[in-house]
Amino acid sequence: MPIYNAPTKDTQFILHDVLKVSQSDIPGYDELESEFTGAVLEEAGKLATNVLHPLNVVGDTEGCRLENGVVRTPTGFKEAFEEVKAGGWTGLDMPEEYGGQNMPYVMGTAVGEMFSASNSAFTMYQGLTHGAASAILAHGTEEQKNTYLPKMVSCDWTGTMNLTEPHCGTDLGLMRTKAEPQADGSYKITGQKIFISSGDHDMADNIIHLVLAKIVGGPEGIKGVSLFIVPKYMVNEDGSLGDRNPATVGKIEEKMGIHGNSTCVMNYDGATGFLIGDEHKGMRAMFTMMNEARLGVGMQGLCQADAAYQNAVEYAKDRLQGRDVTGAKNPEGPADPLIVHPDIRRNLMDQKSFSEGARAFILWGASLIDAAHRKGDKDADGLISLLTPVIKGFLTDEGYDMTVQAQQVYGGHGYIEEWGMSQYTRDARIAMIYEGANGVQALDLVGRKLAADGGKHVMAFFELVKSYIKDNGGQDEAFDRDFLEPLKAASKDLQAAGMYFMQNATNPNNALSGSYDFMHMFGHVCLGLMWAQMGKASLDALAAGTEDKEFYETKLITGRFYMARRLPATGMHLARIQSGGDTVMTLDAASF
Amino acid sequence: MPIYNAPTKDTQFILHDVLKVSQSDIPGYDELESEFTGAVLEEAGKLATNVLHPLNVVGDTEGCRLENGVVRTPTGFKEAFEEVKAGGWTGLDMPEEYGGQNMPYVMGTAVGEMFSASNSAFTMYQGLTHGAASAILAHGTEEQKNTYLPKMVSCDWTGTMNLTEPHCGTDLGLMRTKAEPQADGSYKITGQKIFISSGDHDMADNIIHLVLAKIVGGPEGIKGVSLFIVPKYMVNEDGSLGDRNPATVGKIEEKMGIHGNSTCVMNYDGATGFLIGDEHKGMRAMFTMMNEARLGVGMQGLCQADAAYQNAVEYAKDRLQGRDVTGAKNPEGPADPLIVHPDIRRNLMDQKSFSEGARAFILWGASLIDAAHRKGDKDADGLISLLTPVIKGFLTDEGYDMTVQAQQVYGGHGYIEEWGMSQYTRDARIAMIYEGANGVQALDLVGRKLAADGGKHVMAFFELVKSYIKDNGGQDEAFDRDFLEPLKAASKDLQAAGMYFMQNATNPNNALSGSYDFMHMFGHVCLGLMWAQMGKASLDALAAGTEDKEFYETKLITGRFYMARRLPATGMHLARIQSGGDTVMTLDAASF
Known part of the structure; x- marks a missing residue:
């Protein structure tokens, strides 16, 4: 059974010794004194290590099942989700008026790392909700915000992002899902979406799908794409749940990893949807989610790498094999621990120096987002926009490689599922792909971000x-x-x-x-x-x-x-x- | 369903344009005229594409099952194995006196690439038999050769290599499996071996385990290790099968990939074994198998990479997504094929240039082995000994990376099992580990081979x-x-x-x-x-x-x-x- 220890001390070092957050003039940062952030991280770390981490292997082994149209999550997921909700973790950096705790994004990120590293598939249910809520917060009407945000901030309802269709992923202009305007101002959404993470499950009362679709008669291609809120259950005026919307699961995909997350084919058969943001400006609204999601995915590269590293170190200290060429380090034992061997150290140092550097990079990035959002710092906004594809592309590529290196420390034991190292590799692999495959990140960086604003x-x-x-x-x-x-x-x-x-x-x-x-x-x-x-x-x-x-x-x-x-x-x-x-x-x- | 096309033309190019095999003075190479090798490769390619390749996904999906102590291979494996045997492919480069065709190793290698690329897990049953037979050929007595080789060359009986124990992999000096001498000259073998590829299955009448063990009372550590032949069924003097030897399967390991191969925990409970080679010189005999196996594993890096590449190219030509920045290449279609995009090409060129270079490297290596074995060329022997860790370590690392790159071309479709790209990655991963993890290859190269013979x-x-x-x-x-x-x-x-x-x-x-x-x-x-x-x-x-x-x-x-x-x-x-x-x-x- 793998271990996971939350990196509280290291995160504290970055927040206070390096970023010196509490001395920053970003609104809200003055509250981030070392004792305060330490206490938050300590509690988050306990939850990650004691509750989420033990379910990581369970999620991988059991996966999700589709039973009579309803997705069943792995054993223990529902109870753990209740614990996360009860602790108020889901709304950590969300506005107080919707039930959040209004902490800066940098704190949400620091906590998010621990959750995702301890159980990536599980944490995606919450992570996608956060992204969907952010899009509603930024682009929704007051009524939409009041209807959906309180329940999404608490994760009583969860969210999804619906972009990809069978024939189009990166090139969303090819999209076929259509939205037909109705007399009451709503739309009927019809089409099929694939690869919908957390698409359906049994841990929330309602699921709020954010769906990209083309309004019938609108412009061709990407310029005719709009964003819609499509709830699984219709929401009555008093906030109670009404009819089941015809937004249903076609199947759960068989994937290489993140088995604990239900990746669904979603069928929209004239489902009722509500326009969010302007007509034909769906991509702009979606990018609010996607930029945040890209940082989050970049972080997953770090998360899987760090979790795998922690285990590789333990194994390297524990496993006795061969002798130090410069003289036995464990002369009473039958052999020296693996960690005496230079190439094992080279491997571990690669991992350690990556994880700690990546953690600093992610937290710096999060602080730039805070500066942009909370202080209106345009330079910070421009810089994080430039760095987002780097964070996403570089950290997930390197993070994946590090999980492969960690697996390598175990020799044959890294290849069998029993030790859990294969899961880190399989789970990390998706981060190079989703939220824009890394080649698309590189294109975004060189083809767009480099030349942006001259x-x-x-x-x-x-x-x-x-x-x-x-x-x-x-x-x-x-x-x-x-x-x-x-x-x-x-x-x-x-x-x-x-x-x-x-x-x-x-x-x-x-x-x-x-x-x-x-x-x-x-x-x-x-x-x-x-x-x-x-x-x-x-x-x-x-x-x-x-x-x-x-x-x-x-x-x-x-x-x-x-x-x-x-x-x-x-x-x-x-x-x-x-x-x-x-x-x-x-x-x-x-x-x- | 993935495709696989045998690289006959490319192999012919390397054999004849580059290595100019038929002009070589290596005994047996004069027969390797272009028409002859072309005909052999053509037939091997048909078998690979039409028989082995369709079972690749089947093996991955079904895996092997242990039923009442007997391992059941996936649907269709047994029939395909019979076809391989009937074609005489298992003894291609084995001596005629034991039923082989006596072709040079370079031909066995060229054919082996096709088999392994089309179905790696399946081909291992044959590959390990070849390795075990080579060890018996090099170190066995006349009686041992006559007893085992004809059946192993035909693969009526298959072979295994038993090195690893739960507490020792690379450091075989820690081995605990013991061999007790019996009055009749045989030994009683007792101990547990793990990660035994093709350890048991239902495709052969008998399984010949080559087992490393320590003769009781012998020297400590690696100097006390001997090699034994331990048949699953005892062989009577007339060649018929006798009693079941207590060499049994403890379990089949759950692995990241190569599910079609039965990786077994083997329990030897006083099983009868016969010494092969000299007492306490087991490592020398085992290295005969391991050097050959390391070349074969290096080749697996190429195999998985090339098979994955072939599919990635098809997908990149077929999938329409985005437009060429220099002008539409498919103006009538809704979008251009992926292959117009520079970063997709960069990715595919990485793969293509690796595979073709690796193929030449492997075949050159095989020709050095032929020169060493058939011509007694000591320089060739020294050179291939130096290059073996490079072939194993570099080609499997790079080969794995290339499968990851091929998967990336598919975007999200590369992560779901439906398209088969995940399997190439999962199957390729083991090659970096077994037959000496790549860190051990690097140690062998720098710590031993560089300084060898001054x-x-x-x-x-x-x-x-x-x-x-x-x-x-x-x-x-x-x-x-x-x-x-x-x-x-x-x-x-x-x-x-x-x-x-x-x-x-x-x-x-x-x-x-x-x-x-x-x-x-x-x-x-x-x-x-x-x-x-x-x-x-x-x-x-x-x-x-x-x-x-x-x-x-x-x-x-x-x-x-x-x-x-x-x-x-x-x-x-x-x-x-x-x-x-x-x-x-x-x-x-x-x-x-």
Whole structure:
């Protein structure tokens, strides 16, 4: 049975030593004193470790069943969901007027990591509800907000996102689901949606589907797409539940992982829907959900990686196999633990330095969202918009690779289901795909975000890195050499790639065939920046005479590893990019 | 339902245009004329595509069942196994005196690729039998050979390898299974073995287990390990089957993939075994099987990658989604096929250039084995011994990554089991683990093979690359620039890494913490060499006025991609290695 320990101490370090949240002028951040966030995280961690984590394997093994049109969740899910609701966790960062606790998004994110790492499939029920509620909050009428939000904030009702159809995923302009206007202002929705996470289940009284559809007679393609609220049960004026809406489950998909979440084919057979936002502006409303969802999915890369890492470390300390080449470390035992072997350490250091860097990146991203939403900071908004595809694409690719590496530490025991390591890999795999496959993230980054607002945001990012290096250099020779120099070199590689794109823009394929490499370079530079910040914060703590020397020294060692062993990837990506689009585009489609 | 097409044309290209097998002086190679190998491959391909491939999904879905102590294989496996046997495929490269066809190993390998790519789990029953038969051939007495080989060559009886125990995998010195000598010269074998592929099943009359055990009273640790033949049913003097030996299945493991193969816990309860080879020299005998098995497993990396690639290409040509940014390619249709998009092409070119390079590498490796075995070529033997961990480790890591990339082309459809792409990933994952986890391959490469015979073989490899560049340079400017220059640069990186290891050998951790990177660098240089050879062969064919211009031009385009976009990885690996062992070794085990 795998273990999971919530990373409270590490999260606290990032919030307070690195981001210094309580000193920020973002509205609401003044409440985020260390004792307060510590207490919240402590409680969330208990719930994650004691309630959600034990159900992770159960969910994988049992999966969801469709019985007489109703989806049954795995044993224990319903009770655990009640506990999460009772603790008020579902509305942590939602407005008080709808029953939430109005905490900043950064806190919702820190808690969300623990829930998702302990049980990803389970936490999706809540996560999709949060996304759907956010879209209603941003685009709904007052009546819609009052009707749906209180119940969704409490998760008495849960939410879904309905985009994909059998013949269209990324290219939503091909959508066929139609919406026919009715005399009462509602619409009849008809069509089939696939891959609907949490599409149906037995843990909530009602399910609020947000469905993209084309209003009959509207514009062709993506410009004719609108967003609708389609409740499973109609809601009466007094808030009680009315008729069953013909929004039904066709089947539950058999998937590689996240078996505990019901991924449904949904059939809408003239179901009643209510327009949310403007006619034909469905994509704008949906993007409110999707940007949040993309950050959440990026976080899933971290979550599965960290959970897998924790187990790999335990196994490496426990399993006796072979001897340290420099002399036995466990001479009384029959062999030394795996962790003495250099390549096992290389593997574990890859994982550790990724997870801690990714956690800082995610929390920084969440604080940018808070700055944008709570303070109206347009620069923060532009920056997080630029970084969102990097967070989603890079962290899920790397996160997946780390689960594969964790599995590898177990040897053959990593391949059998008994030890639970296969599940981390299988569950992590989806994060590279949903909410926009990672190739689409790369396209979004290079084809749209780089040039947005005249390239202002990417220039701001480079400036941020440059000032960081300037402001923090020249004080500690080892820090300059081990942290700032590698960061500078990696950032230069990234800029050179951007320059290559600009100078070869006559043919857009030069940039687009390098987009994936660019996304990964960008991710490495971000994690390099995070490690530089964490390294500096650790030096400061040590200089101030911290009592927890080991913690901060460990940070420095881990950071040095990332800078020395992971950041050099930027050079490889740059070389690939600079080889040009022709290497990729020349071959005839027929010759593949 | 996935497709699979046997790569007959590509294999023929490698055998005849690149390796020029029929012009070789290796005994038996003179028979390998193009018409002959073409006919063999054609027939093997039909069997793979029409018989084995349709059972691949069946095996994954049904898995194996243990019923009253007997393992039942999935529907159709038994009939397909009979077809493979009837065609004489199981003894293709086995000696005629035991019923084989005495073809070179390179032919067994070329055919094996097709079988394993079409159905990996199924082909393992035959593959392990081949390995066990090879060990008996190399180390058995005349009586043992006559008793077991005819039946094993025909696969009327199948074989297994029994190494791993619950508490020991890589470190076989910890083994507890014991062998007690009996008055009649046999031994009583007692102990438990785990992860025994093809451990039991209903497709053969008898199963010949090769079991490592310690003779009671022998030396401690790995020096006390001997190898035994333990038949499921005792064999009477007349060759008929006698009593059931107490070698029984404890359970079938639940695995991430290769469900069609029965991976068993085997219990030996005083089972009768016969020593094979010398007392306490079991590891030597076992390595005969393991070296062959490692090449075979390296090939599995290629197999799963190529099968997944074939499907990804079909999907990318078929699925309409989005538009080519440089102008619609399918203007009458609702959208363009995925393959117009640069990042999809980048993804597919990664896969294509890997598979074709890997195929050449594997067949070159097999020809080195033939040179060593059939011609007694010691240099070839040394070289393949050096390359074996590279073939196993690099090709299975990369092969797995390619299945993940192929899955990615499908978006959400890659994650549901319906399309079969998840299976390629799940099946490919084991190849990185079994027959020595890839970290152990890296250790074998850097800790043992590099320094073997005074470093003679690695020097010979560098010399081989150097002479190749010298002999083939200066004739075609584009070839020099696109193929030879990158190969030279990559080879220099590899040499620099080797030099770093030598110059920092005081602490072995400097080399060992870079071993995994070194294995990957080495793999890239080998594939670079393969692509240079394939590029040159293609130029020659074009210069000779071939009628199949498209085939050879495609090779050149694919090769240029590999050289430009994949080979630069060596620079990254070198930087990681040169950062030194301290980045990996400094952290206290307790601080992970």
